[in-house]
Amino acid sequence: MSAVENAVLLCQSCGEETDHRLAYAGRLLVVTECRHCGHTIVRDVRARYLADLKQRVATKPVRMLRRFVRHPVGFTSSLPRTTMRKPSELLDEVRLVWGSRRA
Ligand SMILES: [Zn+2]
Secondary structure, eight states: OEEEEEEEEEOTTTOSEEEEEEEEETTEEEEEEETTTOOEEEOOOHHHHHHHHHHHHHHHHHHHHHHHHHOHHHHHHHHHHHHHHHHHHHHHHHHHHHHTTTO
């Protein structure tokens, strides 16, 4: 999943504690952007992303089973929605990891 989170961090460019936008591809932090001055740090995580994705795919059935056992109704009712979103989430991750290198 490509996810964006916000956090207050010390910006190395403007020297202030400001809101930052953090963009993740799966479990990997790819982009950090200061919302005050726009200073952006892009990490090249391509090799690590492929290893992480491979591990996530390999463990997906076990994680799904674990979620089903813990919350059968919630898991079952959310399955159609989450299944439909997966391809676009994966595409967003790939765009973030490879597209951010051109920025
Ligand atoms: Zn800044």
